[in-house]
Structures are given as C-alpha cells and as structure tokens.
Amino acid sequence: MKLTGTAKKFSPRMLVIFLGALVSVLMMSTFATPPAHADEVGTDQYDFVFAGNVQFNGKPLEGVLITVTGGGIEQEVKTGADGKWRAGVPDKSEYTITLDEETLPKGVVVAKGGSVLKAEFGLTSVKSVNFFLGEGTRTTVSFVDQFINRFFNGLNFGLLLALAAIGLSLIFGTTGLSNFAHAEMITFGALMTLAFSTNVGLPVWLAMIVAIALSAGLGWGLDAAIWKPLRRRGVGLIQLMIVSIGLSLALRYVFQYFAGGDTYQLPGAGLADLRFGPILLSPIDMVSMGISVVVLLAVAYFLLRTRIGKATRAVSDNPSLASASGIDVDRVIRIVWVLGAALAGLSGILWAYFRPGVSWSMGFQMLLLVFAAVTLGGLGTAFGALVGSIIVGLFVELSTLWLPSDMKYVGALVVLILVLLLRPQGILGRKERIG
Amino acid sequence: MIDWGAIFSNAAVELISPTTAAYALAALGLAVHFGYTGLLNFGQAGFMAIGAYGYAISTLTFGFPVWAAVLMGIGASVVFALILGVPTLRLRADYLAIVTIAAAEIVRLLFTTNTFEPVTGSANGLSGYKGGFAALNPIPEGTYGFGPFENNAYDWWIRIVAWVLVILFSLFTWQIMRSPWGRVIKGIREDEDAVRALGKNVYSYKMQSLILGGVFGTIAGMIFILPRAVVPSNYQTSLTFFIYAILLLGGAATILGPIIGSMIFWVLLSFFSGFIARAVEAGWLPFMTSIQAGQLRFILVGVAIMLIVVFRPQGIFGNKKELSFVK
Numbered sequence: 001m002k003l004t005g006t007a008k009k010f011s012p013r014m015l016v017i018f019l020g021a022l023v024s025v026l027m028m029s030t031f032a033t034p035p036a037h038a039d040e041v042g043t044d045q046y047d048f049v050f051a052g053n054v055q056f057n058g059k060p061l062e063g064v065l066i067t068v069t070g071g072g073i074e075q076e077v078k079t080g081a082d083g084k085w086r087a088g089v090p091d092k093s094e095y096t097i098t099l100d101e102e103t104l105p106k107g108v109v110v111a112k113g114g115s116v117l118k119a120e121f122g123l124t125s126v127k128s129v130n131f132f133l134g135e136g137t138r139t140t141v142s143f144v145d146q147f148i149n150r151f152f153n154g155l156n157f158g159l160l161l162a163l164a165a166i167g168l169s170l171i172f173g174t175t176g177l178s179n180f181a182h183a184e185m186i187t188f189g190a191l192m193t194l195a196f197s198t199n200v201g202l203p204v205w206l207a208m209i210v211a212i213a214l215s216a217g218l219g220w221g222l223d224a225a226i227w228k229p230l231r232r233r234g235v236g237l238i239q240l241m242i243v244s245i246g247l248s249l250a251l252r253y254v255f256q257y258f259a260g261g262d263t264y265q266l267p268g269a270g271l272a273d274l275r276f277g278p279i280l281l282s283p284i285d286m287v288s289m290g291i292s293v294v295v296l297l298a299v300a301y302f303l304l305r306t307r308i309g310k311a312t313r314a315v316s317d318n319p320s321l322a323s324a325s326g327i328d329v330d331r332v333i334r335i336v337w338v339l340g341a342a343l344a345g346l347s348g349i350l351w352a353y354f355r356p357g358v359s360w361s362m363g364f365q366m367l368l369l370v371f372a373a374v375t376l377g378g379l380g381t382a383f384g385a386l387v388g389s390i391i392v393g394l395f396v397e398l399s400t401l402w403l404p405s406d407m408k409y410v411g412a413l414v415v416l417i418l419v420l421l422l423r424p425q426g427i428l429g430r431k432e433r434i435g
Numbered sequence: 436m437i438d439w440g441a442i443f444s445n446a447a448v449e450l451i452s453p454t455t456a457a458y459a460l461a462a463l464g465l466a467v468h469f470g471y472t473g474l475l476n477f478g479q480a481g482f483m484a485i486g487a488y489g490y491a492i493s494t495l496t497f498g499f500p501v502w503a504a505v506l507m508g509i510g511a512s513v514v515f516a517l518i519l520g521v522p523t524l525r526l527r528a529d530y531l532a533i534v535t536i537a538a539a540e541i542v543r544l545l546f547t548t549n550t551f552e553p554v555t556g557s558a559n560g561l562s563g564y565k566g567g568f569a570a571l572n573p574i575p576e577g578t579y580g581f582g583p584f585e586n587n588a589y590d591w592w593i594r595i596v597a598w599v600l601v602i603l604f605s606l607f608t609w610q611i612m613r614s615p616w617g618r619v620i621k622g623i624r625e626d627e628d629a630v631r632a633l634g635k636n637v638y639s640y641k642m643q644s645l646i647l648g649g650v651f652g653t654i655a656g657m658i659f660i661l662p663r664a665v666v667p668s669n670y671q672t673s674l675t676f677f678i679y680a681i682l683l684l685g686g687a688a689t690i691l692g693p694i695i696g697s698m699i700f701w702v703l704l705s706f707f708s709g710f711i712a713r714a715v716e717a718g719w720l721p722f723m724t725s726i727q728a729g730q731l732r733f734i735l736v737g738v739a740i741m742l743i744v745v746f747r748p749q750g751i752f753g754n755k756k757e758l759s760f761v762k
Contacts, residue, residue: 250737
C-alpha cells in the first residue's frame with residue numbers, strides 16, 4: 001500500500017535526485033574519481049567505520065545526506081544506489097550522526113528515534129547506524145498538537161515503565177531489597193524475544209510468550225539460587241543491595257558477552273505511524289498500550305482479589321505478622337520474584353519497541369527511571385508505582401517540548417529529587433515508611 | 436606461546452599508575468561516606484565528573500591557573516554535595532542511594548548534551564587542559580625508572596603528585612577519624628538516635644561527611660583526567676560500582692583498604708585481561724573471541740562484588756565490628 005503511495009507521488013524532485021545519482025554513478029564508473037559526496041568517506045584513511053543502510057519499505061534510498069560529527073572532524077556522505085553509506089572516523093569516541101531530512105524523498109521522514117543519533121563503537125571497529133524511516137510529512141505542528149502527541153507517547157512509555165516498576169515495588173515491599181538487577185531482568189525479556197524470533201525463527205508473538213516464560217523462570221531461579229539462601233543467612237539489606245549491584249554488573253556483561261555491543265531490531269519495529277488527528281502512533285504503540293493496560297489490570301485484580309495477592313500485600317505490610325498468621329512468607333516472596341521478573345521481561349519487550357532497539361545495556365538505561373517512578377509513587381506501594389510511572393513517562397516525553405531531546409531524562413530525575421524534598425514518602429506512600 | 440613477561444609487566448604498570456591513585460582516592464571518599472558514616476553514596480562518579488569538568492572548563496573556558504581551577508572544582512563539588520544532602524540526609528539510607536545515583540546521571544547527561552557543546556564539548560569531551568599542570572613540573576626532560584616503571588618526566592610528575600595527594604588525604608582521614616569529630620561520625624553509623632540524644636546535630640555531621648568524601652572524589656576526578664582526556668562516557672554509574680568493588684575489597688571502614696584495594700583491583704584486572712586476551716590469541720580458548728575476552732573481566736568484577744559482600748564483607752583489612760551494614 002505504501003509502495004504504491006510513493007510511486008504515485010513520484011515528484012519532479014525525486015526525478016532530479018534520481019538523475020543526479022545516475023550521473024554521479026556514471027561519473028564514478030567512467031572517470032573513477034570520487035565525487036564530493038561518495039557513499040564511502042574516509043574509510044581507507046581511518047580504522048573505525050560507521051556504516052548504514054537507508055531504506056524505506058525495503059527500497060534503498062539514494063543520495064541521502066548523512067553527516068558524522070565528533071572527535072574534531074566532520075564527515076559528509078551520501079548514500080549510494082544501494083542505499084548504503086560508510087564513513088571512516090579516526091577514533092573510538094562518541095559521534096553524532098545526522099540524517100538530513102531535506103534529502104529524503106517526499107513523503108518519507110525519520111519516523112522514530114529522530115534524525116540525529118548518537119553512536120559509539122563497541123569493541124568492534126565497524127558500527128552500523130540505522131535510521132527509522134516512515135511515511136509522513138515534515139510540517140510544523142502547532143504546540144497543542146505536539147503536546148497531545150507527546151502526551152500519548154508519554155502515556156505509552158509510562159505504562160511500560162509501570163510494568164517494571166510494579167515488580168520492583170513488590171520486591172521491595174516484600175523483601176526490603178532495592179533490586180538493581182531489575183535492569184537485567186528487563187533486558188533479558190527483550191534479548192530472549194530477539195533470540196527466539198530472529199535467531200530461532202519463531203513468530204514474534206510466540207517468541208514473546210517464550211521470553212516472558214523464561215523471564216519468569218529467571219525470577220524463580222534468582223530467588224532460588226541467590227536471594228533465598230541469602231535471606232536464610234540473615235544477610236543485611238544493604239549487603240543484599242550491593243549483591244544486586246554485583247549481579248546486575250555480571251549479568252549485563254554476560255549479555256554483552258553473548259549478544260555483542262550492537263543494537264538489534266525486533267521484527268516489526270519501525271512500522272509507520274498512523275495519524276489520529278494530531279496523534280501519531282504506530283500500530284505497535286497501540287498494541288503496546290493495550291497489552292500494558294490489560295496486564296496492569298490483571299495485576300491489580302491479582303493483588304486485590306486473589307488469596308495470594310492479599311497474602312502478598314500482607315507480607316509487604318508486615319512480614320512477621322503475616323508469617324504468624326500462617327502465611328508462607330517464602331512462598332509469597334518466590335511468587336513475587338516470578339511475577340516481578342515476568343513483568344520486567346514484558347516491559348523490556350515493549351521498551352525494545354519504544355526506544356526502538358534491543359541492546360545489552362537497555363535495561364540499565366531505564367532502571368533509574370523505574371527507580372524514580374517507584375520513589376515518586378512511594379517505595380513499596382504497588383499502585384504508587386503505577387502512578388509514579390505514568391508521571392515519569394509523561395514528564396520524560398512532555399519535557400522534550402521545552403528541553404533538547406538528549407536531556408529528556410534529566411527532567412524526570414530532577415523531579416525525583418524535588419519530590420523527595422517536598423513529600424519524601426512519595427505520592428501514595430505512608431509517612432511511617434520513610435523511617 | 437604466551438608472553439608471560441608482557442602480561443606481568445603490564446599488570447605491574449598498574450601498581451602505581453595515576454588511574455590506580457585516582458580510584459584509591461575516590462574509594463577513600465566513599466570510605467568516609469559509606470564505611471565511616473554509613474551514607475550510601477552511589478554518586479561518586481558524579482563527584483569525579485564535577486572534578487574533571489570543573490578543572491578542565493576552568494582552564495579552557497576561563498583560562499584559570501592550576502590552583503584556581505582546582506578550587507573551582509572543589510567549590511562545585513561542595514555545592515553538589517549540599518544539593519544532594521539537603522533533601523535526603525534526613526531520610527532513610529536507601530533514599531540517599533537513589534538520589535545520588537540519579538544526581539550523578541543528571542551530571543553526566545548535562546555534560547553529554549549538545550546544548551552546552553561550546554563549553555563541555557558534549558559527547559567528545561575536552562582535552563588540551565594539561566599545559567598548566569605540565570608547566571609546574573620540576574623534573575627535567577628525560578626518561579626515568581626501570582622495567583615496567585619507566586616513564587617520561589610528565590608521567591612521573593603525574594604519578595608523584597597523585598600518590599602524594601593520596602597519602603596526604605589518607606593521613607588526614609586517619610587523623611580525623613581518631614578525633615572527636617570522627618567518633619561522632621562513627622557513632623552516627625552505629626546508632627543515629629543515640630548520637631542525637633547526646634545533643635549532636637546529626638544532620639550537620641552527615642552533611643560535613645558528605646562534603647568531605649565528595650571533595651576526595653572531586654580531586655580523584657582531577658587526577659583521573661591528567662593522563663587522558665575528559666570524556667563524559669567515563670562517568671557512568673558503573674564507575675561508582677567499580678569504586679565500591681575496590682572499597683569492599685580493601686575494607687569499607689579502613690584507611691589502607693581503598694589504597695591496597697585499588698592496587699589489587701587494577702593489577703588483577705590488567706593481569707586477567709592480559710592473560711585472557713593472549714590465551715585467546717594462542718588458541719587456548721577456541722570458543723571465545725577476543726572481544727568476548729574483554730568482557731569477561733567485567734563479569735568477574737560483578738561476581739567478585741557479590742562474593743566479597745556475602746562472604747567477607749569487612750574486606751581484606753576490615754574489622755567485622757566496624758560494619759554497621761552487616762547484621
């Protein structure tokens with residue numbers, strides 16, 4: 001459908017680009033002198049190479065201007081007929097890679113992640129950088145429309161944040177542990193989805209179910225192998241927290257060990273946005289919000305209506321009293337770990353679509369926002385975590401209306417500090433909890 | 436086969452390298468916070484970043500001499516400590532942990548953003564601030580030392596300044612922890628309410644400790660950038676975790692712990708990564724690529740943190756009685 005759309009809108013400008021490209025290809029083949037913008041710049045001069053492939057709906061786009069800046073140099077490169085480009089850079093520092101949207105064909109824009117990307121080399125000397133193109137028009141949008149659009153993006157982000165935050169909050173409530181390894185439970189879900197969809201070849205929905213089941217298994221395994229024995233030993237809370245930091249570090253590099261330093265895409269990521277009035281949402285965003293809402297409602301039902309859910313809240317409130325009333329505290333904690341890990345895994349999958357991309361450190365990038373959400377809502381309160389997450393999600397997205405987008409997480413973290421100053425127990429927390 | 440000489444000599448270089456000194460001093464700051472006062476500061480990377488950028492920006496943007504640039508960095512870190520301490524020092528320990536880790540990330544993101552690129556150099560960072568420090572070097576040009584400890588005049592100058600600072604601050608910390616001030620600080624770690632009952636202003640003492648340890652971190656940040664450039668991605672949260680690993684290894688409430696911990700950490704890390712890299716090259720570990728070999732050491736650091744804190748929380752030099760965080 002979209003292919004025919006672009007074909008129909010074959011504009012004179014496209015033709016010019018096409019002809020220009022044709023001429024440059026001819027020139028290259030006949031004179032063998034590189035034109036001002038080759039599709040490879042500085043690749044034989046420098047050791048480190050950024051490479052990319054600019055495509056829209058599977059069709060390569062030619063003549064798109066890519067600028068790589070950083071390390072004191074600026075490289076300009078235009079994509080070749082196959083849509084590919086390569087730019088060499090002298091060292092391994094972080095670079096800013098800009099796609100000039102003006103050079104894209106009409107009706108094609110950078111759909112997600114923005115036209116300016118930051119990229120850094122992992123341990124390899126070639127780093128692929130990809131932009132997500134989608135159908136759309138570059139028009140200046142009124143402030144109200146931008147606000148509404150950002151609001152829905154923020155809601156989407158807040159909901160997926162809430163999935164992770166509720167798990168973290170339940171674990172904190174029942175065991176007192178601030179679990180830094182939650183970040184790796186988030187990454188695990190996304191990585192497993194990637195492994196089972198792209199590498200094993202399962203359909204993506206099945207891969208997600210497998211990944212969530214494996215995440216739940218990870219939660220079970222971590223509690224069985226590490227946390228339960230440590231509880232038995234009577235290890236202090238701060239020690240447990242440091243253990244979780246060590247675990248987080250170890251797991252993160254285990255992920256990098258197996259997955260490498262690159263960012264991968266899950267199948268279907270980067271689908272074009274659909275327009276609903278001022279709101280731009282991709283089908284994936286909508287499905288993601290739907291899944292989040294349904295799962296959050298299910299968790300609420302579990303906590304409020306089921307026996308085990310009530311037992312969980314009882315343990316959260318007072319473990320000794322709960323134990324004295326005949327609740328099997330260890331069993332409740334085990335269930336909380338399994339539930340928390342499964343929710344974190346799901347959150348990781350949705351986060352992989354939202355960012356977009358799967359990478360070994362993705363969970364850690366989100367962890368502080370999860371902590372901010374949990375603290376905002378009130379440590380240890382499940383519904384506080386939900387409220388806090390939505391506030392953080394909205395804040396992160398709405399702040400981009402005023403702040404540059406590379407500072408959007410700063411706003412959320414500043415709010416965290418301000419809330420602690422004014423209302424330390426959090427929005428839904430009780431005062432006695434702050435000790 | 437494997438060049439053991441090169442592995443050992445590369446590992447020995449780390450023994451007195453300025454990086455080891457910087458980590459030792461940063462860990463000493465954490466010892467003041469965490470070991471002696473019981474404050475869970477997870478933002479030591481932020482203090483180091485403020486030291487590094489405070490020094491570099493003062494030199495490059497304002498053209499300050501070395502002493503003024505150092506004072507600027509220290510001043511900035513005192514302000515940072517006040518901002519962190521005011522909302523959190525009255526709250527439970529884990530709130531300080533979350534706020535400090537968040538604040539350190541805010542600092543890093545502010546230094547990374549393109550918005551302040553002319554001053555901070557954004558993601559590329561800053562360089563070219565070493566002239567003033569190098570001009571103070573009294574050592575004549577040339578190469579000195581032997582074997583793995585052979586360096587040029589500038590490198591020796593960095594090492595001497597770095598380790599003299601580490602020793603001075605260690606002696607200072609040792610003295611104040613034996614003083615009445617130190618006893619109050621340790622009292623706060625053991626039982627805050629008891630100290631409060633004696634009429635001490637616990638909040639103020641905690642704040643002083645936060646500032647003192649933060650200043651150590653800031654100066655460590657300045658030492659850290661003397662042999663390299665200032666790059667914002669160096670100040671990620673994992674930097675703080677590595678410093679915690681060093682502190683826990685040496686012993687949280689000790690003076691020698693951070694120094695020896697840092698030496699052991701860096702020598703072992705260098706030895707291990709050198710050995711694994713060469714073992715991979717030699718084909719001893721056919722299932723591993725050289726990239727994967729580089730990541731193995733971080734996995735090891737993580738596992739080491741877990742094992743130390745569970746099985747020997749007092750570290751190498753510590754006394755278990757001095758650990759309030761172990762129940």
